[in-house]
Amino acid sequence: MNTYIKSLPVAALLLLASCEKYLEKDPIGILTEEQIATDPTVGTITGAVTNAYVPLASTLNLFGDWNWTQGLVLRNDFITEDIASGDANKKWSPDGDQAWMDDVASFNFTPENGAFNGLWTYDYEGISRTNLAISQLTDEAIIQQTGMEQNLRNRLLGEAYFLRAFYYFNLVANFGDVPLLLKPLTNFNEAYEVARRAPKDEVWTQVNSDLTEAANLLPNSKYTSDSEKWRASKGAAIALQAKTALYRGQWQQVIDRVQELETLGFYQLNSNYFDSFDVSKEFAENEVIFAFDHQQGVLPRRGNGLTALLGWGFLAPSPDFTGSFEANDPRLDYTVNVSDQAVYKLLGGTNTDNKGNDDAPSNKIYIRWADVLLWKAEAYTELESYPQAIALINEVRQRARNTPIVGGGTAPGGTLPNRGASTDKTQVKEWLMHERRVELGMESHRFSDLRRWGAAKAVLTALGKNFQDRNYLYPIPQGEVDKSAGSITQNDDY
Secondary structure, three states: OOEEEOOOOOOOOOOOOOHHHHOOOOOOOOOOHHHEEEOOOHHHHHHHHHHOOHHHOOOOOOOOOOOOOOOOOOOOHHHHHHHOOOOEEEEOOOOOOOHHHHHHHHOOOOOOOHHHHHHHHHHHHHHHHHHHHHHHHOOHHHHHHHOOOHHHHHHHHHHHHHHHHHHHHHHHHHHOOEOOOOOOOOOHHHHHHHOOOEOHHHHHHHHHHHHHHHHHHOOOOOOOOOOOOOOOOHHHHHHHHHHHHHHOOOHHHHHHHHHHHHHHOOOOOOOOHHHHOOHHHOOOOOOEEEEEOOEOOOOOOEOEOHHHHHHOOEEEEOHHHHOOOOOOOHHHHHHOEOOOOEOHHHHOOOOOOOOOOOOEOOOEEEEEHHHHHHHHHHHHHHOOOHHHHHHHHHHHHHHHHHOOOOOOOOOOOOOOOOOOOOOOHHHHHHHHHHHHHHHOOOOOOHHHHHHHHOOHHHHHHHOOOOOOHHHHOOOOOHHHHHHOOOOOOOOOOO
């Protein structure tokens, strides 16, 4: 009988700094007898890959029982992206509830802030799960024992490689150098060996390697599985390759990868801007490339818990954000209804039916076609191919102005006119930056955009935030540094 062991969550650390201190707890990243699984089957291996998606969810209390201070109630993207960027305030009515979120908003946080622990925990938990799945799927003895068909093996392995790349992308973009863990850990010595930060270029190289594997293994179809359309696809892998190139300033590679996506012919802008967010049209529209599939009323729970927070007054678009929309832009009213205090994009409908629902079905969208087109426009701008960049910006604007307004009817004539010809790089870049803000508002992209553009300090200090140069990277959670006795080092100036 063969024995296979599932690695523990890399929730707070990849090792123990002091064996004596932590003997009463499960070692982080170490395997325990309770997690031993014998005689794997096709079902258990498939389940291991499915479980690797879970840390992408906004489901409540996946890794903590109302542990707000450690940032474990749900994924913190809305804090580290939307609130940090000034596009959102913590609540519609300011109060002292969850003051650590206010500290992120004002950039008065310390490395002990739960937002960063939550980000780290969710992503390393995802990596732990993908490593388990990859170790099983690359073990010939296991594959022979289970009798798994090669097509299914390739597809599942491709999904796992994509997910590992996705989690590492998020970590390196937010923290810079991070520990690089590529297999389940089986003893304390292995844990100590990986408890150090790998240079960010090494992590980016691993992200690209995993995505290349994923793109080669996943089927050449829009959906990896017709019955489970939420699974990572070939298009998602290529799109994340393009985004990786974007973050590394590899402009021609961005264009090449997006053109590869265009050749597939799977994606295009929906005629209606809101179709990507409408729960009644999930996986029946043309724009979403990768999303987490929240489902209501299933066990284990899989609903979108962020909608519960919306019902408790959390996540209010800021006046600066709502004021950034041009006159009559239909996207504003599809994003937020200020009078009803409703963020429609996150609720999944132009109503408040899911407001306060802790098990809502609205999906979390990570990559959609408009985002990809604007990556390509950015690459063209950096390469000074301004007509191509402007054409893509105008394509996004055209869809927006042609979208029926909320409640019916059309936007007045002259709404969102096309951007004209320009060879002024500063002007074209400003158009691009504006378009990304209003097109992708409240989708948890804004702070990363500001950092990537090197614009965060200017934009956020103008909003009265205490942004410092060190904030271009978030701090490593202080608990990780402390428990490793310093072998995991802190980012500069924290």
